[in-house]
Amino acid sequence: MEFSGSLKASNPFENDNARNSTVEDLPKQFVWTKAFSRLISAKNHIVLGARGSGKTAIIKMLSHEYLSKLNNKEAVEIIRSRKFVGIYVPMRLSWVGGLKNKVWLSEAEHERHFQWRLNISCCSSYLATLRSCIDCYSENAGQRALTERNIAERVGKSWFGKDNIYSIRELRETLADIEYEKLLNEQRARVDSNVTPESVGAAFELGLFEPLKRAIDVTKRFIDFPADVAWAVCLDEAEYLSKLHHIILNSHLRTFADGLVFKITTMPYKHYSLDTNTSVPLNRKDDFTYIYLDNIDVAARGGKNSEFESLKKFCEDIFEKRIKDSVWGGSGISLESLLSSSYLLSNEEKVDQDGMIKLIDKYANDRTKRRAHDLLGTKKFDDEIGRKLKGALLLRDFGATHKGNSRITAYSGYEMVIRCSDGNPRRLISLLNAFYNASSETSGFKPISNATQDKILRLYSFDEYRRMVFEPNQGEKIYDIISLVGKYFKHLLHYQKLGTDMTLSFRFNLNDEALWGVVADAIGLGLVRPMVERSDYETLPVMNGVFRLSYILSPHFDLLPRRGKDVALSTILAFGVDRGLDRGLTFQQMDLL
Template identity: 25%
Template sequence: MNNIFEAFNAKHLKSEDIVRNFVSSALFLETAQNGHTILVGPRGSGKTTFLRMLSNNTLPKWDEYIKNSYSDSIDYEGIYIPGDLVWGEMINSLESAGLNHQYSESFSYTAFCTHVFINTIESITIYIEKFRVKMGEEYISKREDDIYDAIMSIANTLKLSPGKYSLSRLRIELYKTLNELGEYSRYLSIFGVDKLDILEFNQKVPYAHIDLKTTLESIFNAIDFAFDNPEQRWAILLDEFEIAPKYLLDNVIKNMRSSAKKIMFKVALVPCGFHQEIKSQTSSINDYSVVELWYVKNGESAEFCKNLVKAKFNIEDPVTVLGSTKFSPNYKDNSKNWIKEFNSLYSKDLSFREFIISNNIDFENEFDDKFATSSLVRKIAPVVAFRNAFLNIHGKRKGRKSLAEFYSGWDAISRISEGNPRWLMSTLNTLLGRTGEKRIPDSEQINRVKISTDAYCAMLSTLPLSNNMGLSTGQPIFELLEMIASYFNKRLIDGEFKAAQPLTFTVDDKVDSNIESSLMIAWNYGAIVAVDTKNTFGTYDNLKGMRFRLSFLMSPKFELPVRMDKAINLSTILNSKIVKDTPIVEEDSNSIKQRSLF
């Protein structure tokens, strides 16, 4: 696999690998609670890992599941269903050939249901094996007739006529149904709707009119009766469901309106898309819980990242091998560096010098152990170091090939990662996978950070603008991010020195729908992060009034500090002379090559 990020996508990992590197969190336990759940987060934020961990193929392999008595609180059998683009592509192909919308949706619905049933049969097989291991072979033998009757009942429910009744035979028949459905769909797409025969349609599209929840309840009741376990609960874990056609999501949400007595649904979605329309389709917010999978506070992501490194690399303290970031907020331990930066900027930056004088700041005393560093100096110190790095002895901007002092060291790397496990693992795997406790040079760290960051930005630069998870825009996503980043960088380095510089933006009323849709797509891919918002899932069809910052994943690319600061209206940024006078940098051949890395 030549994609450095996809190599760490939980969708492609073995369950043993997921368990080995899994780090639990409050968000995971919230997702795992008994009841319907909508799990919201950008691509790469860990939604797939959560759902796969909850599947009965993975969860029992996790030591913590037994040790911490999670088996008491997670008392359901989870069935993982990966998203499949075929569900939507089948509709588009058939309708392009002229097939009625109701018929095309029936093909897609049957494909979706068949996928669910295949994974359900596999999970029931694991469920029975758990009884075999726990209760012994004799227990299973005594219930052999009941299990056989259950399998016959399931076959009848699924309209299957296998030559022999067994779970493996049912699975084979379901794959056969899926193959015949695909062949029939392609046949009609090629030869046209005139070839549609109602009898053949009813035979090859067998689940067009079933109710999914009722059908699943029949299946589960049959197998639970066989084991005299009528209180057993089951969870359908639907991953990447933003790629499913809208009517499929409507169908699932409708099922989530009822109580989760026997079956619960846990659905993973990105923040924005047509699925935001579900807000008017549920009876109340109590129908399901919403878990938003992003870290608002730095402390939350730092703890997660540290635990992930411990689980993956068996390193208790990442600082021992990556060191501390040079300009960390521990001012007293790093006082010489800070005094040097303040003196350097003071000597060459008139604007900064005037700021120091007007605020009567004695920065050498501020960093002395005898005195407490004032809040104003603590606030401006990161800006001083960053601004100083870009100005020459004459106070003019200079080019920088490397900014290792800002983007290497454990503090910086963990913050840049945004708690995104896929980015963090792709960055650290090469660095930490070959070291014991040896300190890794900053130059190696920054090189690896740039590879991961450039790959991420290359992916963003090629995002489709039309029907991207239900969103369309005429504004290229990465171009918009570049404009915002350029404004922030130039205000920070070239503008008048101020204690607070804009590093976040608010989507104000003057921002048009085209820009807003571009931001929604950027959010879905983790390129922007919501800040201090009271909005919740179900209201993200409109970003007006929401405050965002650019993801730290792009900070090394855009040469921005890994921190937040005051907000400015987005329309002010886009209409500013700074942005209008900034040419958009054409993508170089190196960036084009890196598209394949993400």
């Protein structure tokens, strides 16, 4: 796996956030999934996903600009058919954050201001879509230039009342000038009652999405689209908006005006309301559908083996897409060849029955010991005892025999890395980036030693664990509850006798809305996962349900990245109380536990 060249090749894993990806690189790196296919339709969708789950990558790729660059048979057909045109609209903090600062505005004024800013943002984003449509559907350079001139002239007249705009560039520049002048007038109006901000950019004071729909209508006069074309407004990161803003958007999800549909991304539990500006709330499945990214595709419904196979394929696809255009493209390099297999998790890494029975006698409970000795020497021993207990016994033994800073290799192997990534693209890419940077090779990406993998996974796990303290609002509370849950599971795995069913999940069984809010926020951060595969894959539980810690936290707590059986959260809280901790936990106290 060595490559020629005196300098170390460019790192294909450096960028782990689609927010920083461009139209040149994201289509080459994108992995097509079933969830993505479902979004390409004339339906309203709200896409739920934890931090790093790929929401921005998916919503960007829905846009015509990005989709038209994707080398994929389905994508080519969608662009050719002209039946789906996506417009990517990011909720930029530069203006969304400013909405919360205008405390002097009444609710009606606040709504009008939000409407104006979102209209501007949608129209600005539409210009990238317009550019892509003109380029894709013009037969030659002459037709391309004429179509752009005709559309720009009429859109300029509609938006700005000007007759001398003939290009998309001029539209973009005029839009930026209008936005700046409007904001300036709003500030002047606070001290000078003679200034009327409404006089600037009047077209964007119309109803929400009206200027966008006008631009689409003009576009359809010069570019042919089928009558059933869906124009998808793809709004990213709606968790930054307020409940009022969600109510405003919900009102538009109830209609199918001029072929406009909505694809909105937000974190789990961050679609703040189903209310609308009318007396009728949104009706799920009639007006819109949720798509939960964290479990679609990767949490397979066919059993544990197929779940891992789905995870494995997803991770391998991401890896292959990343290296395809690098110096390793076509080299045959794979995740498995880089990381080897996991001694703890691989079914191929066997421990003979004599070795297993010694560990069972040392660490297992009496019932498991009796069962193991009864089956010793038979195939059932491997199927019913060895397969279920191997990882836990080896991990327990690692912990008992490797003290202090001694180098161990428990958290290594491609099965372990795939499990710990949890189907989270950003997490996987960040780990691959760390593995790449750990290599001292100047001309190649060589297999990573088990000791290096273990060190990187533990450091990454600890970083995920510690940084939650600094999350705004409930960071310390999230840290406290996850600390207690993780240390409870560690107590069972490393200090209690083991059985074939290990406890690695918790059941929310408390009538405590404040505590539930902490768990819900932890889910949004990708630190806790609801086990929705036990019920409805797209229905997130509220004040109930079974949950597990994200597997990336397993190295920090010395746990196996498995689901296991569940225990009541009240039992875990009692475990903390027994150790002198009350419900008012502090993260300093948790470090002492």
